[in-house]
Amino acid sequence: MDLEFRNLTYTVHSRLSKGKRREVLKGVHGRFQSGRLVAIMGPSGAGKSSLLNAISGYRSAGVSGELLVNGQPRNEHEFQRLSCYITQEDLHQPLLTVREAMDMAAKLKLPKGEKAPSEDILQELGLLEHQHTKTDQLSGGQKKRLSIALELVNNPPVFFLDEPSSGLDTVTAAQCVKLLRQLTRQGRTVVCTIHQPAASLLELFDQVYVLADGRCIYQGDTAELVDYLRDAGLPCPRHHNPADFIIEMTEAPENIAALSEKILNGKIYKTAKKLQEIEAPSEPTKNMELKICYPIEEDVENQIMLTNEKCTYKVAQYAEGSGSSSSLSSQSEMNSSLAWMRVKSSESCGYPTTYCQQFSILLCRMIKQIFRNKQGIYIQTVHHVMCGLLMGLCFFNMANDGTQMFNHLKMCVGIVLFFAYTQIMAPVLVYPQEVKLVKKEHFNRWYSLTPYYAALTVSKLPVQVTLNCVFCAIVFFMVGVPFKVNRFVAFCLTGNVVSLASEGMGMMIGSVFNVRNGCAVGPCVIAPFLGLAIYGFDFAHRIPLLMNILMKTSFIRCGVVAMVLTIFGFNRTPLECSDIYCHFANPDVLLKYLDIERSSVWIEIMYMLGLMLVYRSLCFIGLKWRFST
Numbered sequence: 001m002d003l004e005f006r007n008l009t010y011t012v013h014s015r016l017s018k019g020k021r022r023e024v025l026k027g028v029h030g031r032f033q034s035g036r037l038v039a040i041m042g043p044s045g046a047g048k049s050s051l052l053n054a055i056s057g058y059r060s061a062g063v064s065g066e067l068l069v070n071g072q073p074r075n076e077h078e079f080q081r082l083s084c085y086i087t088q089e090d091l092h093q094p095l096l097t098v099r100e101a102m103d104m105a106a107k108l109k110l111p112k113g114e115k116a117p118s119e120d121i122l123q124e125l126g127l128l129e130h131q132h133t134k135t136d137q138l139s140g141g142q143k144k145r146l147s148i149a150l151e152l153v154n155n156p157p158v159f160f161l162d163e164p165s166s167g168l169d170t171v172t173a174a175q176c177v178k179l180l181r182q183l184t185r186q187g188r189t190v191v192c193t194i195h196q197p198a199a200s201l202l203e204l205f206d207q208v209y210v211l212a213d214g215r216c217i218y219q220g221d222t223a224e225l226v227d228y229l230r231d232a233g234l235p236c237p238r239h240h241n242p243a244d245f246i247i248e249m250t251e252a253p254e255n256i257a258a259l260s261e262k263i264l265n266g267k268i269y270k271t272a273k274k275l276q277e278i279e280a281p282s283e284p285t286k287n288m289e290l291k292i293c294y295p296i297e298e299d300v301e302n303q304i305m306l307t308n309e310k311c312t313y314k315v316a317q318y319a320e321g322s323g324s325s326s327s328l329s330s331q332s333e334m335n336s337s338l339a340w341m342r343v344k345s346s347e348s349c350g351y352p353t354t355y356c357q358q359f360s361i362l363l364c365r366m367i368k369q370i371f372r373n374k375q376g377i378y379i380q381t382v383h384h385v386m387c388g389l390l391m392g393l394c395f396f397n398m399a400n401d402g403t404q405m406f407n408h409l410k411m412c413v414g415i416v417l418f419f420a421y422t423q424i425m426a427p428v429l430v431y432p433q434e435v436k437l438v439k440k441e442h443f444n445r446w447y448s449l450t451p452y453y454a455a456l457t458v459s460k461l462p463v464q465v466t467l468n469c470v471f472c473a474i475v476f477f478m479v480g481v482p483f484k485v486n487r488f489v490a491f492c493l494t495g496n497v498v499s500l501a502s503e504g505m506g507m508m509i510g511s512v513f514n515v516r517n518g519c520a521v522g523p524c525v526i527a528p529f530l531g532l533a534i535y536g537f538d539f540a541h542r543i544p545l546l547m548n549i550l551m552k553t554s555f556i557r558c559g560v561v562a563m564v565l566t567i568f569g570f571n572r573t574p575l576e577c578s579d580i581y582c583h584f585a586n587p588d589v590l591l592k593y594l595d596i597e598r599s600s601v602w603i604e605i606m607y608m609l610g611l612m613l614v615y616r617s618l619c620f621i622g623l624k625w626r627f628s629t
């Protein structure tokens with residue numbers, strides 16, 4: 001697939017400079033041909049990642065200009081289905097082995113019943129011997145290869161990679177780029193950003209696109225770069241790396257302006273004078289060793305062949321080496337790696353699997369990860385049991401003591417705060433990283449956000465609810481609250497709903513904002529809700545209307561009210577009084593004092609469920625918004 005962009009502009013609004021607009025990409029032009037390995041180069045901050053994000057569609061807000069595929073304006077949905085984006089950070093599902101990650105990717109990315117050539121891919125990418133290694137135990141180079149392997153499962157014709165060589169040593173970086181080169185030799189279009197490649201690495205790229213200050217200063221064959229610089233009056237010294245040289249030249253703004261003008265901001269494509277690769281094969285057939293066999297659908301109508309002159313030439317070379325005919329049909333018959341080129345024009349832009357299938361696959365994946373995270377489960381269990389015991393000891397056997405009214409209230413607030421803090425922190429800390437991974441998978445059309453979110457919500461329930469109930473049981477019995485089935489159920493339910501509402505709020509914060517100091521966020525968020533709860537009790541009879549409305553949004557207040565009603569409601573008999581007079585020995589007096597005697601515990605729980613749904617819906621909307629920009 002040949003990609004082209006015209007007059008591409010990317011504008012950002014800088015918050016620091018009072019919302020001033022800043023052009024990161026300044027009306028650049030360019031074209032990337034299939035079968036060619038393209039490097040986007042330039043000094044730091046030139047706009048390389050921005051260009052890659054804009055042409056891949058990974059970022060759409062602030063981007064304007066024309067994007068074309070094979071000379072036609074592109075359909076974004078269709079293009080996303082045919083392309084993949086590999087982020088600089090190699091984000092993989094933790095606690096899954098390489099093989100499991102491949103199988104999950106295949107299940108999500110291929111229609112039911114279709115088999116992925118996972119073994120071939122792992123073999124070709126040198127990962128077969130590590131197939132039982134957990135993804136987080138792989139080396140940097142192996143992680144990068146796994147990122148490519150996961151995307152090769154459905155064989156997309158276009159690959160975008162952000163800094164594929166970053167963090168790798170020179171040998172591993174060269175191996176990685178050679179692998180990408182092999183992918184292009186099968187007709188794929190591979191575009192990657194690269195910071196400042198060594199001369200040996202630069203040579204592996206067919207085409208370079210150099211950016212400086214958001215403008216194109218060179219576009220064309222790698223071999224032509226030195227001649228271009230010489231023609232521009234900037235001769236690259238002998239034995240000097242042209243990549244280093246052109247980047248050094250961008251230090252002077254006048255050089256950027258002159259070079260950008262000379263190449264017409266990317267409108268001109270500099271072709272090497274000797275088109276060696278097209279006229280005669282530059283590399284022996286034995287070098288083309290990437291042979292992944294994709295299954296071929298027999299009865300596909302309306303097929304279109306996406307190819308170009310150069311690619312067809314390479315097919316012939318490949319076929320000769322394999323000892324079969326060079327015709328395209330025979331290529332298909334031998335299950336060649338070019339099968340992906342047959343794109344069904346009638347195929348819809350949707351996902352290959354249904355939402356139901358996505359939900360069940362994702363749920364399986366998440367449950368597997370939760371139960372493999374033994375350390376996490378162990379820590380959570382210890383935390384809940386220890387906190388339960390501590391709270392039980394603090395308020396031991398106090399539930400029937402009519403002199404301890406304020407301690408009863410403290411206990412209710414304490415239980416609610418335990419659930420709120422415990423559940424808000426984990427998503428705030430974990431979610432920013434998780435969102436990056438989900439964004440990558442969602443952008444590469446593995447699954448839709450709805451089944452992901454549903455699976456995420458359901459997968460955590462079993463462990464979370466069990467541990468919450470363990471905590472509730474410890475406190476309930478140690479404090480000596482008189483047992484009644486409906487009271488105990490309401491007690492556990494209140495704890496769980498507060499916990500789920502807090503988690504929803506934590507997810508909302510963690511997913512929508514890129515929180516850097518997550519530890520400070522929990523207390524900052526909980527504090528106003530707690531304040532509203534306390535305010536509500538202190539001034540129960542003279543709360544202004546606005547405060548009353550605000551108080552209604554405090555799930556902590558609802559939780560405390562529900563807790564008090566649970567412990568002192570359900571026809572509770574008067575408490576024991578060891579003093580001369582116990583004003584609150586009769587539970588109804590306490591409820592009346594708090595102005596909650598007419599409230600119902602079940603309504604409070606329903607109200608908290610409503611708030612929980614609001615927080616979780618906001619989180620979902622926030623995620624959708626974040627992924628769509």
Ligand SMILES: Nc1ncnc2c1ncn2[C@@H]1O[C@H](COP(=O)(O)OP(=O)(O)OP(=O)(O)O)[C@@H](O)[C@H]1O
Nearest residue numbers: 012013024042043044045046047048049050051195
């Ligand atoms: N969303 C954004 N908001 C504000 N500024 C942005 C945004 N995206 C990019 N920029 C700015 O645009 C410029 C180019 O950023 P970009 O990440 O594309 O550079 P780069 O060439 O990839 O740099 P590097 O090689 O260091 O990664 C930078 O100055 C960056 O601060």
